[in-house]
Amino acid sequence: MLTLLIALLVIPLGLDLYMPVPEDNPMTVDKLELGRRLFHDRRLSRDGRVACASCHDPRRSFSSPQPQAIGVFNRKGRRNAPALINRAWGRAFFWDGRIPTLEEQVLKPIQDPNEMDLTLAEAAARVGLDVDTISRSLASYVRGILSGDSPYDRFINGNRTALSRQQQQGLQIFRGKGNCTACHVGPTFSDEKLHNTGAAWRANEPRAGSNRTRPTLSPQGSGLGLPAVARPAIRRAEVGAGPARRSSPSDQASGGGDSGLGAGAGVFADLGRAIVTGRNADRGQFKTPTLREVARTSPYMHDGSLASLDAVVNFYSDGGRRNPNLDPEIRPLRLIAAEKRALVAFLKSLSGTVREGP
Incomplete structure (x- = not known):
């Protein structure tokens, strides 16, 4: 299989030369095309x-x-569409990690009413292909989208001039004071795990007649890799209390109950992984995105709420947003302005060459 892959794909500098490919869906030029x-x-x-x-x-x-x-029909989802690069090494897909394989994942946007809104039978009829062929071909193409050979990769491989002095300072912050490698590790700069950074947390703002915010909880929008399939909303009061049930339209419009944190505390605008598992401990958890090509893929976070790398660095320097489930690795960094600039400069060095198949 490795020999076949080398013949089909040029794996850029910095990526693992071993690419996991399912035995029942080997890479071929015809499938990629x-x-x-x-x-x-x-x-x-x-x-x-x-x-x-x-x-x-x-x-x-x-x-x-x-x-x-x-x-x-210009329907708007609730999650950001992340960069589709180096997903061959992915172990879970969508922001909430609900799907384990690319072959399954690539079919979900087609069925999502907020994304492409077709049944698989309709999609197959439109393009004159069976569903299995659609799945295997799309998965093969996505598996072949690769990013590497960045200034960082050249620096790590011996070219000591590939990074500027400021970028080298940023690399040291990335590995040290910034604690970025707690989640952004390996050739893809992602641990492929889910974490709560507080990005989905919303502190309550007092208003007339209420001291609670009530965001809706359905995770419609996009997931890690491709737009996510719409799923039923989960009532907040039920998270962690057993199997999730489909909420009523009134539940979805109101946000469906209490956060369980008491009045005046706050809520998760998106429950993240908890929508899949029903576990309280998973509230607000989202999958670690890759940092490769990050300078070219704004806006950031699961909801696209941070418009720039400067905003992202400020978010983490401040310690994310405190909430009951905050990941223990997220804490105030207190970076000074020069450190922030150096870290942003380093992140820009992760943009390299993007390839899509042979």
């Missing part, structure tokens, strides 16, 4: 205006400039 065509095929959407590439633009390292995904 068919997957590329399907990735850009707008027939896979209800209104004929949306393709996978609509939210994962190859010109932006397969990301979107929109804070949340925009699907058919």
Whole structure:
């Protein structure tokens, strides 16, 4: 398999030369090319205006400039469409990690009413292919989208002039005071795990007749890799209290109950992993995104709420947002201005060469 992959793909400097590929879906040139065509095929959407590439633009390292995904009939999701790069090494997909394989994941946006809004049978009929072929071809194409050979990679491999002095200072902060490697590790700069950084936490703001905010909880929007399939909202009062049940329209409109934290505390605008597991401890957890190409893939976080790398660095320097489930690795860093600038400069050095197949 490795020999076949080397013949098909040039793996950029900095990535693991071993690429995990399912035995039942080996990489072939025909599948990669068919997957590329399907990735850009707008027939896979209800209104004929949306393709996978609509939210994962190859010109932006397969990301979107929109804070949340925009699907058919201009329907707006609730999560950001992250960069689709180096997903061959992914172990869980979507921001809440609900799907274990690319072959399953690539079909979900087609079925999502806020994304492409087709049944799989309708999609297959439109393009004249069976569902299995669509799945295997799209997964193969996404598996072949690679990013590496960045200034950082060249520096690590012996070119000591590949990073500026400021970027080298940023690298030291990244590894040390910034504690970034607690989550952003390995060739893909992601531990492929889920963490609560406080990005989804919203402190209550007093208002007339109420001291609570009530955001809706349905995770419709986009997930890690491709736009996420819509799932039923979960009532906050039920998280951790057993199997999730479908909420009523009134529940979804109101946010469906209490955060369980007491009046005046706050709520999670998106429960993240807890929507999948129903566990209180998973509230507010989202999957660690890659940092490769990060300078080209704004906005940031699961909801696209931070517009710039400066904003991201400030967020973590301040210690994220305190909440009952905050990851123990998230704490105030108290970076000074020069350290923040150096860290941003280093993050920009992670942009390199993006390849998509042979």
